[in-house]
Amino acid sequence: MSKLKLMTTYLRPAYLLALTAALFSVPASAQEHIHFDSTTHVFRIDTPGETYAFGVNAQSEIQTLYWGSPLAAADPLPTPAAYRSLSGMEESSNITPYEYRAWGGLNFTEPAVKITFPDGNRDLVLHYVSHKIDGDKLTITTKDISRDVFVDLIYTVAPATGVIGRNSVITNKTNAKLTIEQAASATWNLPHGTDYQLSYLSGRWAAEWQLTQEPIKDGTTVLESRRGSTGQQNNPWFAITRANTSGPHPEFPTNEEVGQVWFGALAWSGSWRINVERNQVHDIHVTGGYNPFDFAYPLAPGASLSTPVFYAGYSSHGIGEASRIFHRFQNTQILPQKPTPKLRPVIYNSWEATEMAVDYPGQAALAEKAARIGVERFIMDDGWFGQRKDDHAGLGDWYVNKQKFPDGLKPLIDKVHALNMDFGLWVEPEMVNPNSDLYRAHPDWVLNMTGRPRSEGRNQLMLNLARKDVRAYVFNFLDKILTDNDIAFLKWDYNRQWSEPGWPELGPDSDKQKTVYVEYIRNLYSILAELRAKHPKVEIQSCSSGGGRVDLGILGLTDEVWPSDNTNPFDRLSIQDGFTYAYTPQVMTAWVTDSATHAPGLPSTAYRFLVSMQGGLGVGSNLNHWTDDDFATAKDLIAAYKTIRQTVQQGSLYRLISPRDGSEHSATESVSTDLHQAVLFTFLHTTSLNYPFPRVYLKGLDPAKQYHVTPIYGTLKKDTPETASGSYWMNHGVDPDLTGDFKAAAFKFEAE
Ligand code: DGJ
Numbered sequence: 168m169s170k171l172k173l174m175t176t177y178l179r180p181a182y183l184l185a186l187t188a189a190l191f192s193v194p195a196s197a198q199e200h201i202h203f204d205s206t207t208h209v210f211r212i213d214t215p216g217e218t219y220a221f222g223v224n225a226q227s228e229i230q231t232l233y234w235g236s237p238l239a240a241a242d243p244l245p246t247p248a249a250y251r252s253l254s255g256m257e258e259s260s261n262i263t264p265y266e267y268r269a270w271g272g273l274n275f276t277e278p279a280v281k282i283t284f285p286d287g288n289r290d291l292v293l294h295y296v297s298h299k300i301d302g303d304k305l306t307i308t309t310k311d312i313s314r315d316v317f318v319d320l321i322y323t324v325a326p327a328t329g330v331i332g333r334n335s336v337i338t339n340k341t342n343a344k345l346t347i348e349q350a351a352s353a354t355w356n357l358p359h360g361t362d363y364q365l366s367y368l369s370g371r372w373a374a375e376w377q378l379t380q381e382p383i384k385d386g387t388t389v390l391e392s393r394r395g396s397t398g399q400q401n402n403p404w405f406a407i408t409r410a411n412t413s414g415p416h417p418e419f420p421t422n423e424e425v426g427q428v429w430f431g432a433l434a435w436s437g438s439w440r441i442n443v444e445r446n447q448v449h450d451i452h453v454t455g456g457y458n459p460f461d462f463a464y465p466l467a468p469g470a471s472l473s474t475p476v477f478y479a480g481y482s483s484h485g486i487g488e489a490s491r492i493f494h495r496f497q498n499t500q501i502l503p504q505k506p507t508p509k510l511r512p513v514i515y516n517s518w519e520a521t522e523m524a525v526d527y528p529g530q531a532a533l534a535e536k537a538a539r540i541g542v543e544r545f546i547m548d549d550g551w552f553g554q555r556k557d558d559h560a561g562l563g564d565w566y567v568n569k570q571k572f573p574d575g576l577k578p579l580i581d582k583v584h585a586l587n588m589d590f591g592l593w594v595e596p597e598m599v600n601p602n603s604d605l606y607r608a609h610p611d612w613v614l615n616m617t618g619r620p621r622s623e624g625r626n627q628l629m630l631n632l633a634r635k636d637v638r639a640y641v642f643n644f645l646d647k648i649l650t651d652n653d654i655a656f657l658k659w660d661y662n663r664q665w666s667e668p669g670w671p672e673l674g675p676d677s678d679k680q681k682t683v684y685v686e687y688i689r690n691l692y693s694i695l696a697e698l699r700a701k702h703p704k705v706e707i708q709s710c711s712s713g714g715g716r717v718d719l720g721i722l723g724l725t726d727e728v729w730p731s732d733n734t735n736p737f738d739r740l741s742i743q744d745g746f747t748y749a750y751t752p753q754v755m756t757a758w759v760t761d762s763a764t765h766a767p768g769l770p771s772t773a774y775r776f777l778v779s780m781q782g783g784l785g786v787g788s789n790l791n792h793w794t795d796d797d798f799a800t801a802k803d804l805i806a807a808y809k810t811i812r813q814t815v816q817q818g819s820l821y822r823l824i825s826p827r828d829g830s831e832h833s834a835t836e837s838v839s840t841d842l843h844q845a846v847l848f849t850f851l852h853t854t855s856l857n858y859p860f861p862r863v864y865l866k867g868l869d870p871a872k873q874y875h876v877t878p879i880y881g882t883l884k885k886d887t888p889e890t891a892s893g894s895y896w897m898n899h900g901v902d903p904d905l906t907g908d909f910k911a912a913a914f915k916f917e918a919e
Contacts (some may be wrong), residue, residue, distance in 0.1 A: 200324050201305045203298065207246050210298075210305065212322065213237065214329035216492070217481040221266050222247030227294035229266045229307065229320070231356035235427065236483045253448070262448050264356035267309070267320050267335060269293045270349070277387065277442045277454045280318060280337060281349035293318055315340035320353075323476075328496040330480040332434075334456075336473040339466040346678070347464040351440075351456030352477035357429055361449050362410040366486065368402040368745055373733040375399045375714040376745030378827065383407070383445050391440040393460045395629075395665030395684065399715045403433035404749035405441055405453060406486055423487035423822055424866070430489045431455070431479030432749060434501075434719035437688040438462075439475075453479075461668070463681040472685070478719060486748070491819045494751035498817055501722050503699060508753055509706075510812055511727060511783030512543035513805055514591070516658075519734065519760045520789035523550030523557060526571040531582050536790035538586035540798060541805035545583045546591035546658055551576070553603060559626045562598045563605030565644040576652050584653070591656030592648070596641045597691070598627045598662065605640075612637050614683070616669035624663030631670060632694075633686035642694045649702045659695075659725070661711040688720070695724035708756065717750060727754045727783055734760040734787060736770050736778040737909065740826040740833055740850060743781055752837070753816045755782035759801075761789060770909040772797045773880050776804040777848055777911040780879075781815060781835055784808050807879045811846045811915060814839040821866040826850065832860060838867040842893075845874070845916040849881075851905040864900040865916070868893030874916040881905065881912025890919065 202211045209222035209232065220233040224247040232244050252259045258273040269291040270278035283289050293309040296317075305322040317340055323332040333353035339345050357363065363383040367390055370377045390405065392398035407429045433439050433455050441455035456474045464472050480496065482489035499506040515537035521529055525547055534545045549555070551571060553564030561568075567575050576592075583590045599606045599613060601621075606613070606628070613628040615621050621628055630637050648654065670680045695707065709721045710729035717728045728750070731742045739757065746755055757779035763769050779785065786801065793801075808815075818837040826833035831852045838845045845868055851860055868874060870893045876883070884902040888895075896916060903912045 198326075199300075200303055200326050201300050201322070203300065207244070209244050209247065210307075211244070212305075212324050212331060213240070214324060214326050216483070217329040219331060219481075220244050223295045224249050224263075228263065229295055229309070231264045231266055234355070234357065234429065235481065250448075257447055262446065262450070264450055264452065266354060266356075267293065267318065268354060268454075269311070269318075276446060276452060277354075277444055278349060279335065279351035279354055279454055279456070280347065281459070282316065282337075283346045283348055284314070284341075285343045285345065288314075291316065316345070325496055325500050327499065328480060328492045330478050330492065330496040330500070332476040332478045334474045334476045336471050337466070338471040339468055342468050344465055344467050347466055347472055348462065349457075349459040350462075350464065350472060350474050351454045352433065352474040353455065353479075355429065355431060355453040355477075355479050357407060357451040357453070359449050360409065360451070363445070363451055364408045364410055365443055366406040366408065366748065368404055368749060370399050370714075370745075372399055372712050372715075373731060374738075374742075375731045375733075376402070376742045378745045378748060380408075382410070383443060383451060385445050385447075385449075387442050387444040389440065389442055391458055391460070392438050393458055395438055395668060395687070396661065396711065397436050397439070397716045397718045397721070398664070399711075399713065402714075402749060403435065403439045403441060403455065403718050404431070405443060406430035406489055406748065407443070407451065407453070408486060422485055424485040426483075426485050428482040428486050428489040429453075429479065430482070430486075430493065431477060432493070432719050433475055433477050434723065435475035435688065436691065436716055436718050436720045437684050439718075457684065461681060462684060463678065464685060465678050465682070475720060487821060490748055490822075493749065494747075494753070494820065497719070497722060497751045498753050501719055502751075502753070503724055503726060508726065508817075510816055511753070511756070512589070513541060513808065514544040514546055514756070514783075514785040515542045515588075515790075516546045516548055516758060516785055516787045518548035518593075519758075519762070519787040520791070521548075521550070523555055525550040527573075527579055530579055533790055534579075534583050534586055534588065536793070536798075537786065538588055540786070540801040541809070542786060543588055544591055544656060545586075545588045546593065546656060547579070548593040548658065549595075549660070551592070558600075560600050560602040562595055562600040562627050563603040563630070565594070565648065580653055589655035590653065591658060592652075592654055593658045593660060594645065594648070595660040595662060596645060596694075597630050597632055599630055600627050602626075611672065612640075614665060614668045615671065616667045617671045617675070619667055619669075622666040624666070627663055629663065629665060631672075631683065631687065632690045633670060633683045634672060638690045638694065642697060645694070645698055646701060649698065649705055654705060656706045656708070658708045658710055658729070661716055663712075664715075692720065692724060699724065714746070717746075717754075722750070722754060725754075727756050729756050730782075733762075734758050735762045736775045737852065739778050743778075744822060744826050744833070744835075747820055747822065751816075752782050752820055756785055757782035758785040758787035760787040761792070771911075772800045773804065774850070774909050774911040776801065776808075777850070777880060777913050780804065780808050780811075780913070781837075781848055783816065784812070804880065807915075811837075811844065811879070814844045814846050818844075819867050823847075823863055823866070824849075824861065831855060834863050836865055836867070842867070842869045842872065843918045845896075846879070847901070847914045847916070849903040849905060849912050851907070851910040853908050854906045860903050860905045862900040862902050864898070865893075865896040868897055868916070869918070870894035870897065872918045874918055876901075876914055876916050879913040879915055881910075881914075883912075883914065
C-alpha cells in the first residue's frame with residue numbers, strides 16, 4: 168500500500184466528519200424548506216406551521232397531494248397518480264387536482280392558462296420537463312406536449328410564516344406569434360370535503376371591507392375586479408375554513424382561534440379574478456390571476472408573460488391566527504421597509520376640514536393646532552395645484568396654484584417643519600380633468616376608443632399610463648415636486664375606474680390594445696419603484712376614494728393605505744375589523760374626524776380616538792371647531808398612543824368581540840411580539856336591558872408573567888386587581904365598566 172493511499176484512508180473519516188458537521192450544523196434559518204424526492208417524484212414544502220406537497224405523475228402531469236398541518240419528514244405521501252375516470256362524462260383529466268391547468272384535452276375545470284395559436288389551434292396540455300431548487304425558490308418548467316410553449320411554475324416560501332408565493336411565466340418559443348387569452352398565477356387545491364366555508368371581503372365606496380362568510384357549494388364563486396384596478400367591490404383576498412362537521416372536533420366550528428384555515432391574496436393592482444370552485448367530486452380549487460374578461464396578450468416568438476404572485480398560507484388555529492400570520496408576512500416580507508417597517512407617525516390631514524379650499528393662512532392655522540396635540544406629520548390634501556377650485560378642473564396640471572399659495576409651497580412646508588412636523592402632499596397622478604392645460608395639450612393621452620364617448624367619473628378621465636410619454640410625464644412631475652420641496656410623504660389618490668380602455672395610439676389593427684391591463688399596472692409599479700429609489704426618505708400612501716387600491720402588489724411599494732372615506736367612528740369599527748382579516752394594522756390609517764354617527768350628536772372625542780388608535784392614528788377634524796376639552800383629550804390620547812403604537816401596528820392582533828352583525832359590543836387586543844405589552848380596546852354601542860358589558864378574556868399573553876394594568880381611557884370594575892398573571896387575565900378575564908351609548912375604554916397591560 169503506498170504511503171499516499173494510506174494517508175487517504177486514514178484521513179477519510181475525519182474529512183467526512185467535518186463535511187457532515189458543516190452540512191448539518193446550519194442555523195435553523197438556513198435550513199432547506201423545499202425538497203424533491205427523485206424516487207417518488209414528490210415535491211414537499213415544509214415550514215414549522217405547514218406542509219405543502221405535490222408531485223409528477225406517470226403522465227408527467229403535476230398534481231397536488233397535500234396541504235395542511237406539518238407532516239413528519241418520513242411520513243408516506245401517496246405516489247402521484249392521475250385520478251380514475253368516473254365515467255365518460257368525468258374523465259380523469261377533469262378531476263385530477265392539477266397544480267396549474269391548461270385549457271386542452273378533456274378539461275372543463277377553470278383553466279389557469281388558455282392560448283390561441285395563429286393556425287387556429289387552441290389546445291394546450293402542459294407536462295413536466297425539469298425543475299430547479301434555489302434556496303427558498305422552486306422553478307418547475309413545463310411544456311406543451313407538441314408545441315414549444317413553456318410555462319414555468321414558480322414557488323417561493325417564507326419559512327417563518329409558511330406563506331407560499333406562486334406565479335407562472337409563459338414563454339413562446341415557437342416561431343410565430345400566439346395570443347394568451349387567460350393567464351392565472353396559480354391554482355390552490357384543498358383536500359376533499361363538503362364542509363368548507365368561504366370568507367371574502369366586498370363593499371363599495373364608503374362601505375369597504377364587509378366580511379361575508381358562506382358555505383362553499385357545488386359550482387363557482389367568482390371574486391373579481393373588471394375595473395382596471397383592485398376595486399372596493401371585492402378585495403383579492405380569500406380564506407377558506409371548515410365547518411368541522413367531519414373533522415376531528417365537530418363540536419367546534421372553525422372560528423377566530425380554532426380550526427383549519429387556508430387563505431391567500433393576489434399581489435396585483437389591476438383587473439383580477441379569483442375563482443373558488445367546488446367540482447363534481449367535491450374538490451375545492453382556488454384559481455387566481457389576471458382577469459380573463461376583455462384580456463388578450465399577444466406573445467411574439469421569444470417573448471414571455473409573467474403573472475402576478477398569488478400568496479397563500481395555512482393556519483391550524485382559526486382565522487385569527489390566519490390573519491396574524493398574514494400580518495407578520497406583510498410586515499416582514501412585503502412592505503417596502505421590510506423586515507422592520509418604521510412606525511406610522513401620528514398625522515393630520517386637511518381633507519375633511521378644508522376640502523379643496525386650501526391656502527397658506529388656513530393650512531398654517533391648522534398646522535399650529537395639530538402641532539399642539541402631538542401630531543408628527545401634516546398632510547395637505549386636494550386643492551393646492553392648477554386651477555383646482557372643485558373637482559371639475561385642475562387634475563393633470565401639477566403646478567402650485569398662485570392664488571392659494573402666492574410664494575409656492577415653501578412657506579407652508581417651512582412653517583410645518585418649524586412646528587416639528589414633517590410635511591405630506593396629496594397627488595392624483597393618473598388622472599386628468601378635461602378642463603386642464605394637460606388635456607387641452609394632449610387629448611390623446613387618455614384611455615379611449617376612437618370615435619366613442621369618453622365617460623367621465625368624478626369629472627375626470629384616466630391617463631393611459633401604459634404609454635411611454637405618459638409614464639415619463641407622470642414620473643417627471645412627481646420627481647420634480649419631490650426634488651424641489653422637502654416632502655416626507657405622498658398621499659397617492661385614484662378616484663375613478665376605467666372605461667373605454669382603448670389604446671388607439673397602437674393603431675386600429677393592433678392586437679396589442681388589451682395589453683393595457685398589464686402594461687398600465689407595470690408602469691404604475693415602475694414609477695413607484697423609481698421614485699422610491701430616487702427619494703428613499705419619502706413614504707407613500709395608496710388611496711383610491713378610500714380603500715379601492717389595497718392589495719399585496721401596491722403594498723410592496725407603499726407604506727400605508729387609506730381603508731375608507733367613511734370616517735364615522737361606529738361604521739369604522741366594522742370597516743377596520745374586516746380590513747384586518749386580510750391586511751396588517753401597520754398600514755391601516757385611521758383618522759379622528761367630526762363625522763357623526765347614526766345616534767344624535769357626535770360620539771365623544773375619546774370614543775373617536777380609541778377607534779382610530781387601533782391603526783395608524785390620524786386626525787382629520789376641523790381643529791378650528793374644537794373646544795379646549797377636545798384639545799386636552801386629544802393631547803393625552805396621542806401621548807398614550809405613542810406608548811402603544813408599536814404593539815398596535817406590529818404586534819399580534821386578537822379580534823376578541825366582533826362589531827359585525829349588529830353586535831352591541833366589540834373588543835380588540837394587540838400583544839407586542841415580545842409579549843411584554845398588551846393593549847385592550849373595548850366599545851359599547853348601546854346598553855340594553857341594563858346588561859353589563861360582557862367579560863373580556865385576553866389572549867396571547869405569557870401565562871407565567873405578571874402584568875400590571877393601567878387605563879388609557881375609562882375604568883375596569885372596582886374589584887379588578889392592578890397586577891396579575893397572564894393566566895389570570897386570559898382565564899378570569901376583565902370587566903370594562905361601560906354603560907350607555909357609544910362608550911369606549913382602553914387599557915394597557917405591561918409585564919413587570
Ligand atoms: C378621495 C380620498 O379618499 C379623500 O381622502 C380625499 O383625498 C379626496 N379624494 C380628495 O379629492
